[in-house]
Amino acid sequence: MITRLSILGLPILLGAALCCTTAYAADVASPDGRIILQTELDADGRPTYSVSFDGRDVIAPSHLGLLSDEADFITFSNATPGSVSSHDSTWQPVWGEFASVRDHYNELPVRLTTADGKQLDLIFRVYDDGVAFRYHIPEQKSVNYLTLRDEATEFNLADDLTFFCIPGDYDTDERLYVKSALSKLGENMQLPRHSESSLIPGLAMQTPTVARRDDGKLYINIHEAALKGYPAMALEADTARLSLKAHLTPDRNGVRGYLQAPFATPWRSIIIADNAPDILASQLILNLNDPCAIADTDWIKPMKFVGVWWEMFIGRNRTWAYSDKYNAKPGVTDYASLPSNGRHPANTENVKRYIDFASENGLDGVLVEGWNEGWEDWAGWVKNRQFLFDKPYPDFDVDEIQRYAAEKGVKMIMHHETAANAADYERQLDTAFRFMKEHGYPAVKTGYVGMIIPRSEYHSSQWMVDHYNYVVRKAADNRIMIDAHEAVRPTGISRTYPNLIAQESARGGEWESMGGNPPEHTTILPFTRLKGGPMDYTPGLFVTDLTAYGEGATSKGLTTLARQLALYVTMASPLQMACDLPDNYRKYPDAFQFIRDVPLDWADSRWLEAEPGDFITVARRDKNSDDWYIGGVSDENARTAEIDLSFLEPGVKYIATIYEDAPDADYKANPQAYRIRTKKVDSRTRLPQPIAPGGGFAMRLIPQH
């Protein structure tokens, strides 16, 4: 084991009334020895850590600590490192990018003691692909409850790395990334208006964030893992000191969290690699989460789905609401007596058309938004009651839809938009889940659009973190899968609760209807947001020019059609939407074939080339066959991917079906120009693959055994 443990000074026991620092320093290295984490108590009695990689500093000495009303865990008089232990195991995810994942690390615990005898543990783990640490408050007589005021954790960077990040915010992650040297972040951070934003004062960024050193020999991702019972962490940036510091989301009373010993915080994680693809390949964050807590997971099944959804984005002519009565009140208004506004797609007849389409194309499910009472009068925050989750609109015949979907072999996906009224959702949750079970819904898309009720909370404050986790656990008890939108950014919780099958928590495909997502956006998300868990990005947009509908939409999507196919591979998720209208897919049946074929669960994944903000090419092997799939995307520039197929089984011929941009394709000028061709390949093939500006490609490789 390549681990050194050096105790510079033995702990000296002193009366608790005296304050005295006992110097110590301890190192722990990664199994392969390339990463070394050092921790010590500095001259002021403050614990620090630093990290080096291949002999060069990555994290300069950085403070650690927690500040609460009841205990000052900032300065300590004593530190006692435990012994380093080595761990090596392998686990099998219920779904994911790999059939099996190795969890291999060295761990060092350090017990810190304050001058008044209170104890705090630091737990460090060093993996070949990064480091992580957490705070652990042990059970002790003098510490029970903690009113948390601050977390002192710093990430002091040894170099002025270039970051890809979004602004620190208590309420939203739906932003475009800025690319900036940390030293220049103040000039470069963009803060466009956002309807549900609570920006952190000063300069701050959300995690996950990815950064690279100018020499291209270092890439890091900073995030957290296993966020439970604690607020989410953002990072305050000090551009002069090249320092990032933990900024925990407070509640509106200014308290960061209410803790009780024994308690372990989420892990603070730094993925470290000497190349960009290895950041994508890292399973560090999942490894830091607890094993699956669900005994029987047979009911958790990846789903590909269409939905009554995009219709509401293509203009002004369709609504989630059933009627035009602006102040209709669920539970008060008799909806059956209201006339339909005639622009409500969540009606039985239309839903059946989606069911037909899903059934004809072998898709698993149909999502319907706008099915339940309350959409007429969506006024988040200013009212205490919003939606009813067991009251369909008069034109949504839930029993008939249940019967029809079952007949067609299609599963219905429920929608629970809460208008961010989490208190009301908890009130109704038993009823809501019972209604789902009675009507055969295996999965629900939850939504938290708006400012949070309870009005003391933000989307990422402790109470809300507890809420999301509670909904997931309660759903697991009911054998229900969750697709959480506008929830706190994921931290690998889906390893423990794989019924948390996807989340949004980033700017997703819907924004193609609101100005579009610049192509680089989806070359960054896999390095950042997706490290926490899969995203319900809603790819599959074939008709990108929404002005064509003539319903008032002004947006044009910033993507080629072929790129949309690539996203099913580059943005892997066990829950994938085919977001466009069935009629649009019927116009391009050959291209749609890829969406029909692409798996949702993978045995293996290989990132062949990647650079955040520029391009990603990834190959993945289907978990249920020997087929490989490759997806590649570029930014706004054309490029040619160089695909090395040496990962294929040697000696086996594969037929590659290639969905690619036509030579004249362009994400703005000519987005729907695509070609489909086939080619015989094997493990010796080196395939140059052109990509249009803002374009992409997708391939299916079938072995010819």
Next chain:
Amino acid sequence: MITRLSILGLPILLGAALCCTTAYAADVASPDGRIILQTELDADGRPTYSVSFDGRDVIAPSHLGLLSDEADFITFSNATPGSVSSHDSTWQPVWGEFASVRDHYNELPVRLTTADGKQLDLIFRVYDDGVAFRYHIPEQKSVNYLTLRDEATEFNLADDLTFFCIPGDYDTDERLYVKSALSKLGENMQLPRHSESSLIPGLAMQTPTVARRDDGKLYINIHEAALKGYPAMALEADTARLSLKAHLTPDRNGVRGYLQAPFATPWRSIIIADNAPDILASQLILNLNDPCAIADTDWIKPMKFVGVWWEMFIGRNRTWAYSDKYNAKPGVTDYASLPSNGRHPANTENVKRYIDFASENGLDGVLVEGWNEGWEDWAGWVKNRQFLFDKPYPDFDVDEIQRYAAEKGVKMIMHHETAANAADYERQLDTAFRFMKEHGYPAVKTGYVGMIIPRSEYHSSQWMVDHYNYVVRKAADNRIMIDAHEAVRPTGISRTYPNLIAQESARGGEWESMGGNPPEHTTILPFTRLKGGPMDYTPGLFVTDLTAYGEGATSKGLTTLARQLALYVTMASPLQMACDLPDNYRKYPDAFQFIRDVPLDWADSRWLEAEPGDFITVARRDKNSDDWYIGGVSDENARTAEIDLSFLEPGVKYIATIYEDAPDADYKANPQAYRIRTKKVDSRTRLPQPIAPGGGFAMRLIPQH
């Protein structure tokens, strides 16, 4: 009809951009003509009202209005009085002080229009026993949601009345009353430390408050009725102007309420009488509430009960908690593996003793506190999860207790202490009520001790008002009766939901274990707190000196034994506890007989004499027999009640059994000295009845047909 309607100026229609005041003034009188309410738009365009009684001013011109972010309903350019209508009806309460109640009033609506065309209605009602008014925001295009910032309602007093009041507070009503001229309130208001107090800044009082004029010819009670969807009202006092102004409880973000048109505020009520007993007799607040909303009320039954409760107040030797593990966590800790602390009265064997006692004495129910997981670690506010409402402690065999109670013909009363975590209670409510139904509990005592979660709220803020009402409605759906402790002060909601069978919401009998309730306290409560609804005061304390238990208690109750019997009549409630230990009742079986006999529901009530702070004598006729009961209490002074029995059926002889203070009784020196005697009386009898200092008496009168 003795109502004058005078329109001084016809409304003149002007462009909405112009601001112009149209003078108007309208009067409406009580059916008997003694009370006249006048309303007008003053020179500044502000609506005002004033009230006179028997030709003398009671309320001087006082402003009305609402201020919100979306609409300024403070000044108006136009006012249009509607016509006065007269209403006269009679209704039968499910339970109460009378078998039937007359609801007789004249009503005047006034439509106010702002310069920008927004509309607000004032609705005035004048009864023989007082006045009331509310704001109504009609449905209109230009007003939908209102973020309420202030209510301008004033009660400007024509004279410097003497008030009995407790300090204005967002979180508690558990205070002793001060008696003070309004002009001197600043000097007299007492603000002793209280663990869950959020005092209103400046000088303020809670409602209900009672006041009298020095000449003894005027008594008023100010309160509100039908508090729904709105925060509770306190009163800011301006002692120089003799003015009280509505102060609505805000949430912690400073918003008073979130309203949506159409919306009617609670009624602001002023009971008016020329003598104190008529304040007690007034049914104004119940009359202002909606009729019973429960179709079948057969399951709502008054209850007399004992409880595993007082044991925990008499010293340090018994606990609500099962174990001494200070940080045991419901849902985490395996309680079955914990040893009992041996001081936990909520155990099966002990509960059976209470069931036996109830059964032997014909009492309806047994309350048990400390039966469920979570009491070890009661840390309100600082933790998000507190109690589980379906998890009995290991030594509380809920199935066996259910069986045993049923065998003995006794009903169990559930206890749901929430530690003021209303959000968690709503989360668990379905489960909690299901657990109650499965185990045969017809009623639950709820508790909200501590600071409220959601942390944006106070006990009396709008969200919490909605919460209490929600729990009551949901309980009604489940045929469950509610006894709410630490909930917002009642406003007659129990007329609409008679399953809200009692509340605490004042300083109750438990305080006899914490310094005691001075005798005058229970001569004031019927004039104030009880006007909103019955109180679970927990009378029946026979052993008042808690030091006698030798378990460390230091308190001595401030009451004679006979007075405790009187409280069952003076503090009428359909839910009455016999609060003391069964063993104490066994020592005084003759006195306990009155508690066995006293009814909980009344056909008629007659207040024979009363003065707030001094004494009350009331006679009530049993709803289920021809028996009369009389209760009388004094303050700290001895006195002789002069009881005029002319209300008895003429010509019928009654045997009165009189439970009275012994001649040497004294609430401090000799509290347990009582006598029981019988006497023949009839409607011509004038009975002088001595009362000891801090004492009282109780009588049962049985007709000898």
